[in-house]
Amino acid sequence: MTNFGYRRRWKWALLVSATIELAASGTAWAQAPADADMRADITVTARKVPEPLLKAPLAVTSISGDSIVAAGLQTITDLTRMAPNVDISGGIAGQLQGQISIRGISTLVRNIGLETGVGIYVDDVYVGRPENFVQHLLDVDRVEIVRGPQGTEYGKNTIAGVVNVQTKQPDADPGASIRLDAGNYDYRRGEAVLGTRLNERLSVRGAVAYARQDGFYKHLSGGKDAGSTDLLTWRLSAKYAPTDQLSFIARWEGLRDRGTPAFFQADALAGYPADFPSREPLHINNNRPNRLHRDSQGISMRTEWASDAITLTAITAYRDSSYHASLDDDQEQVDFVSADNFSDDSHFFSQELRLAGGTGKLRYLLGAYYFDQMVRTDRGLGLGADTGVPGEPMLTTKGSVKTESGALFGRLDYELTDRLSLSAGLRYTREKKRAHFVQDDASGTGIFTYLGFPNLTFDGRSTDDDLSPSATISYEVVPDANVYARFSRGFKSAAYNVDLASSLGGLTASPEKATSYEVGLKMLTLDRRMRLNLAAFHTDYDRLQVSQVLGSGLALTNAGRAQVEGVEGELSLQLTSRLQLEGNAAILDAHYKRFDNCGVPASVIPSVGSPSTDCTGNDLVLAPHFTGYGAVSYEVPVRIGTIFVRADVDHRSTVYFEPTNSDAFKAGPRTLVNLRFGLRRGQWDIAAWVQNLTDRIYKTYADDRSGLGVYRTAAYGPPRTYGVSLSATF
Known part of the structure; x- marks a missing residue:
């Protein structure tokens, strides 16, 4: 631990030194003309009110819709490389249970009694369970990724951070656009957007x-390849503004997924040699089907009344998935398992009210939030004939979890001077949960008890109250250079293991x-051609909820304490009108x-x-020691239009998938390279692209299913893919 302490002191000293030196030297070069680069005017709503990114006193990455298109991003999973200290694993079931990590804080959310520590929002509406996370980045205005606990402002108290997707307003960019993509693995994608103003108010x-795309996990016996895509996503919105002060925005969005997921492949199998053929990465040989039917839709109504002094916002939402x-x-071509069927069904309603305004040097935000969710699960696990147990006995698990949460929150911002500002916030949360769970071996053979899955019935209730404060001080050192210090706290209520269980314990x-304690620096320099954001943070994490797959069922417990520290930075530099680095x-x-x-x-x-050990000092799950991302974009005007080129490199160091930090359940460092180039002519774009240029093979998840004869599973990221895109706006 001595080396850890040395590294932490070094990181804090580095940030403080850099902040002092850059801010001091900024006096000479931070001045900029009024008509400088418009990137200075990036607006974010990470604190629920519009404010310049330069002056927002917290770590937030804003990714514009244009940047999403330029980088060829398709889903929320693709966004993670664009922000520091953000990662997502494949999870146990890929898109169903993807495990998002921000600043080393993540939760394995494969059961309905456990909530993720990262809040995913679309148009300020919490999207609920992780099966709703993976969808197309369709008609997006921007995405804001906020790092660190967000207990004060956001509807659902979030302990690690927030990903907030803001789609385009109904009255934005009237007209139409289309996009068509084609690539290897028979990849096909089509997208269409249409916006219009029916009159001056509507x-x-x-x-x-x-x-759709064929699977990239090759089936060795000629069966259906896995990892395929068959995904439909839609959005429909309408805005009615009867007066200049009052507006209503109604939204309906959803998805329909019929892909064939790989979930994972067996990496070590009972009775098989270490080098059995389907162990080779991106290969499977299953004799039972991998199947997925996923459906989700949500509706919301945003009502806003604004005057010169105050803004009143109400957001009502409902979602089922x-x-x-x-x-x-x-x-494999073996029947250790005759069936592994699982399904979840969730419904939630949320209501948020916010009042924002100010007078003189004081600004305020007041709010109330209500959330009501019901989730049900139904799973069946059958043993196959190759276990030697006759009759293919079936273990069933059925359960439900009802969550009811209410909160009051507020924040005051006060300008002590023209340069110095203080902010203080507080949130009170009361969250009630009621869980019911039955695990039953209907065959009565007792074999599942022998394997570590006993019959049990469980009912649980909890009521948790919490006060989550935040406090921030920010100072404008020179024009276009701000420093801040922030304290914040996040909270997550009690959890239940409504899944395959090894005991009542x-x-x-x-x-x-x-x-969390955070200090940061934000600045624009070089005539506003360079944007630099730096942050250092220290987080004390108490009683963190740990969900583990242990081979004979799942275990849920609390670790005593964890500590997270780090330094992160973001840079965007417009070297010339044609060349940009980020x-x-x-x-x-x-x-x-x-x-x-x-x-x-x-x-x-x-x-x-x-069967148990002391993991004190071990790395948290999905917490790489180093992450780095770099991209270069270049444009060249030619007679027939503009040629554009973009290359980006994404690197992650080693991560562990379970707390013991066993070498068997980790992913080594990996570096991915992506290229994109094309021609823009008027309203038309055509581009060629390649993802994972070097065809890097890398793990996204691993776990132990020894009770089912699978000593280790492994999931992998996509191999090299390439294709062309054609788009047009009208």
Whole structure:
């Protein structure tokens, strides 16, 4: 731990030194003409009120819709490389349970009793369960990724950070656009957007996208390749403004997914040699189907009344989502598992009210939030004939979790001087949960109890109250250079393990809290051609909820404490009118400070010597020590239009997928390279692109399913893909 302490002191000293030197030297070059680069006018709403990114006193990355198109981003998963200290794994079931990490804080959310620590919002509406996360970035105005606990302003208290997708307003960009893509693995995608103003008070906008692609997990016996895409996404919105002060925006969006996911492949299998053929990355040989039907839709109404002094906002939303999936856990021509069927169905209603305004040097934000969610799960796990157990016995798990949450929140911002500002916020949350869970071996053979899955019935109730404060001080050192210091706290209520369980002892976890201290620098320089954001942070993470796949069921517990520290930076530089550079980098030290009841995956027990161990000092799950991203864009005017080229490089260091930090369940460092080039002529664009240029093979997840004869699973990211895109606006 001595080396950890040295690294932490070095990182803080580096940031403070850089802040002082850059701010001091900025006196000479931070001045800029009034008509300088318009990037100085980037507006964000990370604190629920519009403000310049330069003056927003927290770590937030704003990615414009134009940048999303230029980088060829398709889903929220693709966005993670654009912001420092943000990552997403494949999770156990890929898009169903993708595990998002911000600053080393993540949660394995494969069961309905556990909520993610990262809040995903679309147009300020919390989207709920992780099966709603992966959808097309369709008709997006911008995406804001806010890092650190966001307990004060956001509707659902979030402990790690927020990804807020803002789609285009119904009255924005009247007209139409289309986009067509084609690539290898028989990739096809089409997108269409139409917006129009029916009269001076009423505007409507619609967007739809459909993508399909063959699977890139090759089936060795001629069966259906896995990892395929069959995804339809749509958005429809309307805005009615009866007066200049009052407006109503209604939205309906949803998705329909019929892809064939790979979920994972077997990496170590009982009775098979270490080098069995389907162990080769991106290969499967299942004799039972992998299947997914996923549907989700949500509606919302945003009402806003604004005067010169105040703005009153009300957001009412409802969403339902469901999925039905099946997989062959052994992914081989063997029947260790005859069936693994799982489905979840969720519904939620939310209501948010906000009042924002100000007078003189004082600004305020007041709000109330209500959230009501019901989720049900139904799973069946059957043993196959190759286990030697006759009759293919079935273990069923059925459960439900109801969550009701209410909150009051507020923030005051006060300008002490023209340069110095203070901000203080507070949120009170009360969250009630009620869980019911039944696990049953209907066959009565007792084999599942022997394998570690006993019959059990569980009912749980919890009521958690929390006060989450925040405080910020910001100072304008010179024009276009600001420094800030921020304190914030996030909270997550009690959790339940409504999933395959090994005992009644691992079904509950207490609430968790994260307290963060952050200092940062934001500046524009070189005649506003360069934007630089720096931040350093220290987070104390108490009673973090840990969900583990241990080979014989799942375990849910609380680690005692964890500590997260790091430094991160973002840079955007317009070298010339044709050449632009951008990138980010982060150093992270996220480890358990106390975790002496850490479960050990069954396949690792022989080397550890016990089913539990002390994980104190180990890295948190999905917490790379270093991440880096860089992109270069260049445009060349020619007679027939403009040629554009973009290249980006994304690097992640080693990450672990479970707390013991076993070498069996980790992913080594990886670097991905993407290229895009094309021609823009008037309203038309044509581009060629390649993702993962070097065809890098890298793991996105691994776990232990020894109770089912699978000692280790492995999921991989996509191989090299390439294609062309054609788009036009009218």
